[in-house]
Amino acid sequence: MVDEKRLRDEVKKTISRDDVKYVVGYEKGTYGFQATPCFAYKPEDADKFIFSPLCVHNLAVFPMLEEKPPLRKGEEPDTRKIGVVVKGCDSRAIVQIIQEKGLDREKVVIIGIPCTGVIDPKKIKDKFPGHIKNVEVKDEDDKFIITVDGKTQKIPKEELMPDKCKTCEYPTPVLYDILIGKEIKSTKKEGYDEVASFEKKSLKDRWDYWEKQFEKCIRCYACRNACPLCYCKECMVDQLNPQWVRRSVNLSENTAWNLLRAFHLAGRCIGCGQCERACPMDIPLMKLNKKIEKEIKEMFEYIPGINAEEKPLLAMFKPDDPEEFIL
Amino acid sequence: MDKMILSKSDFPKVITEIIKKNNVYAPVKNNDTIIFDQIKKPSEMNLDFCNSKVPPKKLLFHQTETLFKFTPGTKAKIESVDINENNVIFGIRPCDAKSLAILDHAFQGDFEDPYFLKRRKNTILIGLSCNKPELNCFCTSFDDSPASSKYVDILFTDIGDKYYVEIKNDKGKQLTKNISNLLKPATENDTKKRKEVEQKAINMISRHQKTEGIAYKLDKIFENPYWKKVAFKCVGCGTCTYLCPTCHCFDIQDETTLTKGARVRVWDTCMNPEYTLQASGYNPRPARTNRVRNRVYHKYNYYPKNYDVIACVGCGRCIDLCPVNIDIIDVVTRAGEVKP
Numbered sequence: 001m002v003d004e005k006r007l008r009d010e011v012k013k014t015i016s017r018d019d020v021k022y023v024v025g026y027e028k029g030t031y032g033f034q035a036t037p038c039f040a041y042k043p044e045d046a047d048k049f050i051f052s053p054l055c056v057h058n059l060a061v062f063p064m065l066e067e068k069p070p071l072r073k074g075e076e077p078d079t080r081k082i083g084v085v086v087k088g089c090d091s092r093a094i095v096q097i098i099q100e101k102g103l104d105r106e107k108v109v110i111i112g113i114p115c116t117g118v119i120d121p122k123k124i125k126d127k128f129p130g131h132i133k134n135v136e137v138k139d140e141d142d143k144f145i146i147t148v149d150g151k152t153q154k155i156p157k158e159e160l161m162p163d164k165c166k167t168c169e170y171p172t173p174v175l176y177d178i179l180i181g182k183e184i185k186s187t188k189k190e191g192y193d194e195v196a197s198f199e200k201k202s203l204k205d206r207w208d209y210w211e212k213q214f215e216k217c218i219r220c221y222a223c224r225n226a227c228p229l230c231y232c233k234e235c236m237v238d239q240l241n242p243q244w245v246r247r248s249v250n251l252s253e254n255t256a257w258n259l260l261r262a263f264h265l266a267g268r269c270i271g272c273g274q275c276e277r278a279c280p281m282d283i284p285l286m287k288l289n290k291k292i293e294k295e296i297k298e299m300f301e302y303i304p305g306i307n308a309e310e311k312p313l314l315a316m317f318k319p320d321d322p323e324e325f326i327l
Numbered sequence: 328m329d330k331m332i333l334s335k336s337d338f339p340k341v342i343t344e345i346i347k348k349n350n351v352y353a354p355v356k357n358n359d360t361i362i363f364d365q366i367k368k369p370s371e372m373n374l375d376f377c378n379s380k381v382p383p384k385k386l387l388f389h390q391t392e393t394l395f396k397f398t399p400g401t402k403a404k405i406e407s408v409d410i411n412e413n414n415v416i417f418g419i420r421p422c423d424a425k426s427l428a429i430l431d432h433a434f435q436g437d438f439e440d441p442y443f444l445k446r447r448k449n450t451i452l453i454g455l456s457c458n459k460p461e462l463n464c465f466c467t468s469f470d471d472s473p474a475s476s477k478y479v480d481i482l483f484t485d486i487g488d489k490y491y492v493e494i495k496n497d498k499g500k501q502l503t504k505n506i507s508n509l510l511k512p513a514t515e516n517d518t519k520k521r522k523e524v525e526q527k528a529i530n531m532i533s534r535h536q537k538t539e540g541i542a543y544k545l546d547k548i549f550e551n552p553y554w555k556k557v558a559f560k561c562v563g564c565g566t567c568t569y570l571c572p573t574c575h576c577f578d579i580q581d582e583t584t585l586t587k588g589a590r591v592r593v594w595d596t597c598m599n600p601e602y603t604l605q606a607s608g609y610n611p612r613p614a615r616t617n618r619v620r621n622r623v624y625h626k627y628n629y630y631p632k633n634y635d636v637i638a639c640v641g642c643g644r645c646i647d648l649c650p651v652n653i654d655i656i657d658v659v660t661r662a663g664e665v666k667p
Contacts, residue, residue, distance in 0.1 A: 029652040031534065032462055036652035037560040057651065065562060067614050131462050131533045216357055218381060218390065220596070222564035226650050238601055247580050247593040248391045278650035280566045281380060282360050 001138055002051040002113055007085070007180050011046035014083045014109050014178070023083030023111070024062045026055040032132045033124045037062065040083075051085070051180075052137050053119045053144055056162075058272045059084050060093040060228035063103060081107050087115035089164065091173030092270035092305030093228040098175075099305075100268070100312050102231055112176030114184040119144060120162040121277065127160065163286065164273045167191065174306055192294040198287065210255070216281040217254040223261060223285055226278035229268050236260065262288040267296050267313030270305035328476075329494040331510035332517055333483075338490065342369035344506050345415055349451070352386050353417040354379050363416065374418060377461040378642055382572035383419050384426055387446045388434075390569075392592040394442070394579070399588050410442060414450040415502070420457050422466045422640040424478035426572030427452070432634040433575050442592075451498050454479030458524060460532050463643030465656055467529055468536040471641070474525035484521050491521040536641070536656045537663050542631040545624060547667035557658055558619035560651045565596035567645035567653070568622065573638040576602070597621045619653070627659060 011023050027038035027048045035054040040046045063082045071077060086094065091112055097103040116139055128148055136147040143154045158166065167190040172183045198206065221237070224230040237245045237257055245260070246253050261275075262285070271293060275285040296302055299322050302313045333341060345351055346367065353372045355364045361376040363383045396406040427447065434440040434447075456474035457464070466473060476482035480499040484491040491513060494500055503510065513521075568574040578595040581588055595602055597618050604610045612618050630638035639655065646654050 030654040030657045031646070034652045039559055061562060062560075065615075069614060129461075131531065133533070212357060216360060216362070218565075218569050220565035220569045222562075222566045222650055225562040225564040238599075246582050247578060248582060248591055249593065250391060274650075278562075278564065278566075280570060280648040282358065 001140070002181055004049070004051055007051055007111070007113070008046045008049050010111055010178050010180060011040055011049055011083065011085070012043040014111065015040050015046060016043050017081075017109075019080050020083055020109060021078060021080040023085070023109070024059045025049045025085035025111075026051060026057070026059075029054075033119070033121060033128070033135055033137070049085075051113055053117065053139050054121075054137050055087070056118045056121060056277060058087075058090045058093055058226075058228050058274045060086060060090050060097070061226060061274070063108060064097065064228055064231040065225075079107075081109050083109040083111060085111045085113060086173050086176070087113055087118070088168065088170040088173055089115075089270060089272040090228075091175050092170060093272055095175050095308045096229060096268055096270055096305035096312075097231070098308045099310060105308065110173065110176045110178070112173030112179045114172040114179070114181050115165075115168075116171065116184065117157050117161045117165040117168070119160045122282070123160050123162075127155070162273055162277070163194070164271055170306075175308060192290060194287065195290050195294050198291075211251060213283045214254040214258055215251055217249070217258060217283060218281060219249050219254065219257060220280065222278040222280060223275035223283075226274040227265070228272070228274070229265055229270070230261070236264075258283070258285070258288070261285075262292060265289060266292045267300075267302060268304055269293060329492075329500070330513040330518060331492040331494065332513045333490045333492050333510055335489055337509045339369040341506050341509060342366075342372070342417065345417075345502065349413045349415040349502075351415045351417055352383070363418075372418065374455065377457065377459055377464070378420055378423070378644065380644075380648075381570060382426060382642065382644065383416055383423050384430060384572050384575075386414065386416060387427065387450060388430065388443050388575060388577075388594075389592075390594045392442055394590045394592055396587065396589045398586065399583050410445045410449075412446075412449060414446065415453060416450060417453045418455045419452050419479065420642070421454055421471065421473060421475040421478065421482075422457070422464075422642045423572050424452050424454050425466075425471060425475070425640045426642075428478045429573045429630075429634075429636060429638050429640070430575055432630075432636070436633075451481070451502050452479040453502075454482040456482060456484040456525065456528070458485055458528050460528055461643065461647075463534060463646040463654075463656070464532055464641060465534050465536050465643065466641035467532050468538060468641055468656075469637060469639070472525060473528040473532070474521070484524060486517065486520045486524050489517075491517055534656055536639075537660045538627070538637060539663075541637075541659060541663055542628045544663055544665075544667075545628040548662065548665050549620075549624075551665055551667070553662065553665045554620040555616045557623075557653065558614075558616040561598070561615050561619050561653055562651055563598050563600070563615055563618075564650065565594075565598050566648050566650070567655075568596040568598060569594055570644040570648055572640060572642055572644070573626065574622075597625070623655070623658060623662070627662075 014020055015023050023040045026035045029036040037057055098105050132148055134149050138145040142157050146153050167188050169186050171186050245256050269289045273286050351366055352363050353366045354361050355371055356373045361379045362381055363379050393408050398404045434443040460473050476493045480495055482493040576595040577592045579592050581590050603612050626638040
């Protein structure tokens, strides 16, 4: 369990600094199994901060979402830092963005939390359907302790964790200024078992599968907006001249969007799974991301979001890079 | 209004009969997701659901609608699109049916929208009472009921081993003419049972929104910093609006190839930075705060002022599916408490 008091104390200390604008963390949500992003501008705002296995959001998205309205005459830009509470996977997003020079290391205060796995919101909703008032979730070794309306249950983590946590190799943030608690070493390994078994299917079966999935897409772009690494100033699908992807929502354009999104994250996706979590239509987007991640790992021995000093994959070249795919 | 009873064993026959002469849309399962889609036989339906992911508004107000087709160039030819289908939506929930009545105001207001209105005229709504409202359902906050028959042509209510069928109007009567031999008049006991089922469902609804005087209140807090707080965690996706049964903003685009073109209308969302962006480059809603506020005001201020009805039916979709837990029940209730 994370020491929430220490978290709140550190957030208070951080927000008290003159060079910090605000800190983004988590608070209790408005219903059921919900935690929600929240912002502290003053030390007392930190009192509502929590951390539990319900804190599924990748808050690294918020520094990237910050709007910079044009300055009025004589107005100085606010260059203070933003504090962000991160889990292992979230920190990798920050590293990747810093690597790409999307964010200045000096502009963030990273409050790291060694993570022991979160709960998949869809899985827990299926496990506890219906009307839930009071919820408390803790974790203990390999079990989640879930108290719903006074009744406590211990449920094996395997049952409720999203797939990304089951194979997480970086539970401790890879980059941080403050660490809440002790470092955790992972014994898990990403074996890409699901990708491998999917690859065995025939081309027709795979295509049919994705057609069925992309048919559902409503192009709300929740996948893009929840993704910390989708931070282009103007997304290619929003461009009108030229219009790369049409606004029509049909299988062809939906497929174009979903594949473009996945490819644009090649060598950049750090596997936090926000796209899949945010998708209201339950499209298994991580399957696409993981496939690309696997190929890149096998071909270039490259893992994104580990070292902020390293060059991004698509910005480097080694003479012995494989090139069998070049026709 | 006719109150009838249909045994569950005869139910598939009824649907089969309706399919013969109409395009029938009903809830179906695509992987694990419930959506409304056209069915060819009754077994394709899935009635074990609270609400479909995408509201059935999509069947009348298509996400992508071809308004007309044309050939580009100097000798342009324009070809209109014919909307002439007989549609039946089976299994629409009372809240979603109400949303269509709310949309009527927008589509037959200052300008008549032939696409929506023609489809609306040609569509028969067979409602299905909601016996198991979920956590974020709050239709009762608008004095409605999960078993309201107000906005449908026929309402089915599952009362255990049979359906209680209320035929509301001529449209409904016309549709059930061929199957009248399968329907028996409801007894007093059946009516009692239907009331019990409805009351049970109402009692299950645990969340409520305070909407009293909200339109008037919102007038006073337009510039309040409260909206900034609400919008801060918004990531700006279109989930809440696309999945809202009453949201109806759209964008119009020409989609052309070298030889043919079409003017299409697609759903738009006020969460999109491009929404209301003017050709001059000026945008009256430049920040997320403006856009998040617009969603709330459109439903709880502009609509009540223009049409005397709140443009929210309490289906709970935007709450269920918001990736950052922006909760309209909470947002509106707290807006009521903000000091102007």
